[in-house]
Amino acid sequence: MIEGVLIGARLALMLDLALLMGLPLFWRVMGMAGRGGLLVALALGGMALSALWLFASVAAMTGVSILSPDWPTAVILLTMTPIGPVLAVRGGALLLALLFAAASRPRLTAIPAAVAAATLAWTGHAGATEAMAGTIHRVADVAHIWAAAGWIGALAVLLHAIFTLRPTTAETARVAAMLSRFALMGTLIVATLVVSGTINGVMIVGLAQLPDLVGSLYGWLLGAKLALFALMLGLAAVNRWRLTPALESGTPQRAIAHLRLSLLIETSAAIAIIGLVAWLGTLDPMG
Incomplete structure (x- = not known):
């Protein structure tokens, strides 16, 4: 409890x-x-x-x-x-x-x-790491937190925009422009998450101890987090390369429906990842 x-x-x-x-x-x-x-x-x-x-x-x-x-x-x-x-x-x-x-x-x-x-x-775990390793760990963790915050904030705004969108030419063009402009920001966010997440994982678990995660609660939760992250990447790619161009076409109604579902799933996955991170922060990786 x-x-x-x-x-x-x-x-x-x-x-x-x-x-x-x-x-x-x-x-x-x-x-x-x-x-x-x-x-x-x-x-x-x-x-x-x-x-x-x-x-x-x-x-x-x-x-x-x-x-x-x-x-x-x-x-x-x-x-x-x-x-x-x-x-x-x-x-x-x-x-x-x-x-x-x-x-x-x-x-x-x-x-x-x-x-x-x-x-x-x-x-979290970064706060317990000491000496120079602790500094590196915390720098990577801060970068990870900031990148995640950027993605969460973008999802919240885009989700609101797409669910309040009226299928008019001006409105669809405005939301499509938002989605397109987010592409570069999203690329930087993903790159930062991958690099900083890799550093965090090595600092918390260690390369030699990675096999020990198999079958542990920490390992299962970390695997679920990575699977959800992969799902978010896939949905973001679909949004960028298929649904946004479709939104800019002459018949955007179907694209709007698909974007609403895609962004809703992506946002739900992001919240689930934060929940997993909150849980992981209370566990001993080697426990």
């Missing part, structure tokens, strides 16, 4: 911070105005979910209910471990993001949001 709450808190927090960074980043790339109110809600959500994650972590460590926290343990985590400084940096970044969003500067929100998202690297 407690472990499930911890995984759920990690999932919700990762998704919240990914959207807080990814939405304004995609709006900036697309030249869109953005919605400050949504970012205000995400910044506030990031603060609340960070507190929930802290209490869930304390509950998982002590075995007590999250509804009656072990305050001495919470104080120890905040004052004698890296969790305190990490949460302080995240809280400051979220506050700055909140101020930017409330001041109707939503695209600037991406900068402090990127800092807040980067702090996730210090609360």
Whole structure:
């Protein structure tokens, strides 16, 4: 029960911070105005979910209910471990993001949001790696987090655009242009995810220990994550090379229906991957 709450808190927090960074980043790339109110809600959500994650972590460590926290343990985590400084940096970044969003500067929100998202690297396996290897691991993890946030934000905007799309020439041309312009950004995102994910995998497991993952829970979850990532790549390729050109044709109705299904599946796969990452972060790879 407690472990499930911890995984759920990690999932919700990762998704919240990914959207807080990814939405304004995609709006900036697309030249869109953005919605400050949504970012205000995400910044506030990031603060609340960070507190929930802290209490869930304390509950998982002590075995007590999250509804009656072990305050001495919470104080120890905040004052004698890296969790305190990490949460302080995240809280400051979220506050700055909140101020930017409330001041109707939503695209600037991406900068402090990127800092807040980067702090996730210090609360997982990368945070436990020491010396120079730890620095390399955390740099790769931050790159992985930022790339994933860019993809999540783009999917959210594109999903909204395609589900609210009216089949008129002007509207379909606008959405098709968004999909086409995302192609270069998507290529950079995928390349970053592949390189940084490979580094993370080697740092966490080690090349010599890879065979030990076969049959383990960690190995199965990692395999599921990679399978879902491959599914997302396949759907992105179909969107880029088949459905977007079809949307630009004279009869886009069928392309719209296929794009809605494709983007819905791709977004669901992305959320499932974040859920798997949240679960993997609580496991010992060699356990």
